[in-house]
């Protein structure tokens with residue numbers, strides 16, 4: 001590319017960027033990822049920098065977004081809606097700060113605001129005498145589209161500015177301006193986006209690649225009735241032209257907008273100290289996984305409007321602000337193949353093999369496709385370009401195909417009729433989306449998965465056994481169930497690749513040692529559907545032995561606080577099955593613990609009547625250790641957050657819905673230090689770990705097919 005004629009290359013790049021701009025901003029249906037777009041833009045910028053004579057006035061490097069479409073009447077923005085310069089790491093942000101200080105003078109006292117950069121689309125709302133008279137999209141920054149009727153359907157956009165209450169009247173801001181333009185972002189929350197995509201897929205419509213496109217597509221509908229049916233939200237972050245009031249800073253603006261009834265992001269902050277602002281930005285990167293909406297970065301702004309004016313704008317980007325972009329979590333790649341995996345309960349899951357692609361610093365080669373319905377509803381074909389998303393610890397998954405990039409060679413995929421491991425027929429129970437291999441006791445793939453699960457760290461924690469060893473045992477016919485692990489001998493393991501006498505002795509010792517694991521971990525290791533550490537703990541506490549658990553009725557199980565009917569039914573069904581009963585008996589016969597150890601005496605009552613839910617990775621203890629600690633002090637741990645939950649104990653990367661649920665219900669969120677403070681024993685885990693607790697992790701790393 002570099003040896004190409006720069007002038008020709010610039011023409012090519014401009015054309016490509018125009019096309020992609022149009023697809024993104026006008027059609028709301030991009031066909032390349034942001035990273036690919038950014039790379040094209042960077043290349044064009046570099047050419048224009050070294051060959052300024054090649055710059056044309058309408059180069060994509062000079063413009064914001066895309067042109068307004070013909071679908072709506074056009075609106076000229078009285079003051080251009082700008083874009084933001086991007087920084088991709090801390091160094092970029094520090095460089096920005098240095099430039100600001102250079103321009104304003106090193107000694108200038110500056111405040112900075114930090115606001116999340118929610119990924120939606122920018123709009124401008126004009127209020128005259130306090131009433132909403134017009135709403136427009138950003139368009140190319142100069143000319144947008146009149147989408148007033150559609151914007152009026154969004155509940156969080158006030159149709160009239162709230163008059164200041166008497167309590168506010170002391171504030172100089174608390175008066176309705178003669179006119180004001182409020183700017184902000186229309187966006188869709190993640191759960192709403194997923195539901196919308198499910199609905200679209202079910203009716204055979206094209207799914208949106210991400211919440212941003214979903215929001216843009218929903219807003220830019222000819223029929224406001226469709227917009228009204230889409231769960232759009234708005235938050236305000238700036239003002240355009242206004243008169244009749246005085247505003248001196250971004251922070252003041254946000255407070256005023258809040259008074260007028262606009263949703264303001266509750267996480268916006270002002271800092272006098274740049275270093276503190278940086279710390280806050282870094283925290284944001286961590287929090288990204290627990291938010292109910294997609295953020296693609298944080299925006300740092302110089303607070304004072306006087307300073308903003310002094311700094312001015314270059315091209316389309318103000319010098320007084322920068323977007324610190326987070327690593328992308330979504331990209332495009334090519335779907336090379338769909339392979340199916342057999343899980344421990346026989347569930348067959350299709351997985352995508354994709355052209356390796358960098359996603360947020362990690363090379364992704366495989367991605368989940370969920371199930372066959374997902375593939376068919378979204379019409380995902382082998383050979384398609386697809387949108388791939390990876391958020392937090394979640395396994396990357398395919399969102400959908402980029403239909404407009406098809407060349408006709410793509411192949412429709414079909415679920416195989418038989419199990420790829422054992423050849424048994426696959427079945428699909430009525431009402432279930434999963435296909436299963438029904439050869440429960442004879443399918444080698446299922447047994448391998450069951451062994452992997454049984455030995456995993458959250459279960460029997462047998463070091464030295466992983467996929468490779470499990471395959472060896474099964475393929476050599478050494479075991480026909482997990483209990484057979486306990487009758488393996490050195491002779492059996494002789495041919496295990498890479499294993500000398502010492503390693504074999506260690507392996508057998510690890511197996512032997514695992515017989516002493518507490519009852520709850522043996523319960524986990526059985527791999528009963530819906531039974532993780534919390535439920536296993538409750539079952540072990542309530543019944544105390546396999547004998548009692550196997551004799552329990554479904555009602556007795558259901559009666560346990562923290563266990564619902566679905567779980568109770570799954571547990572009861574498991575223990576009704578003669579094959580499972582025989583397995584439990586066999587485990588007991590080989591010496592695996594089948595009774596709970598005598599309960600440790602309580603160590604305190606600080607947590608009596610308190611219920612906890614645990615989520616995420618704690619820094620100094622496993623989740624199970626935390627659960628033991630809580631019960632040692634009289635508290636209880638349950639699996640899901642409700643109004644009755646006293647605390648959510650949250651570690652890093654909590655993911656899932658527990659965190660958001662807790663925030664929604666106003667359940668206090670504690671970290672590990674907070675828990676220890678409640679107990680009043682900062683060293684609690686120190687003496688706890690001297691007892692037999694060796695569960696540093698949950699079986700979370702494994703693929704569950706519940």
Ligand code: IVH
Nearest residue numbers: 082083084115116117118121122237299318
């Ligand atoms: S300020 C000149 N603040 O990011 C400043 N923008 O790439 C213009 N955005 O067009 C925008 N959150 O769509 C600003 N807190 C925030 C924002 C934000 C999201 C979007 C907005 C803007 C784009 C710039």
